[in-house]
Amino acid sequence: MKCVASFLNQIVKMKLSLVVLFASLSLGLTGCTKTPEWTLFYYPKAISLPTTPLQPDDINGYYDTLEQCQRKAHGLQRLTGSGMSGFETSGAGVYQCGQQCELNDKSVLVCKLLTQ
Secondary structure, three states: OHHHHHHHHHHHHHHHHHHHHHHHHHHHHHHHOOOOOEEEEEEOOOOOOOOOOOOHHHEEEEEOOHHHHHHHHHHHHHHHHHOOOOOOOOOOOEEEEEEOOEEOOOOOEEOOEEEO
């Protein structure tokens, strides 16, 4: 009987260890997800920034840093100006990078900061 009790005690300890391990991994994995800080708004046919509110259709990517956002925008401007297939040749386009952009309660896209 002592042997059975010892065996059951080991199983309980193993289950408890597995529960603790699973909980730790679950919490750890959710902590690894990071929302991108910067959103690229690119206007390939424009020569100046639009005065209209930000539009989700103008989003051209999400980036961790302002420098990444700017580099992508400059690459798009080079492609637009080069006349490559799928890009207009009317100009180089303009862009702005928005920091921490989200839809507000009225479904309007707002950013804490907009910069080039």
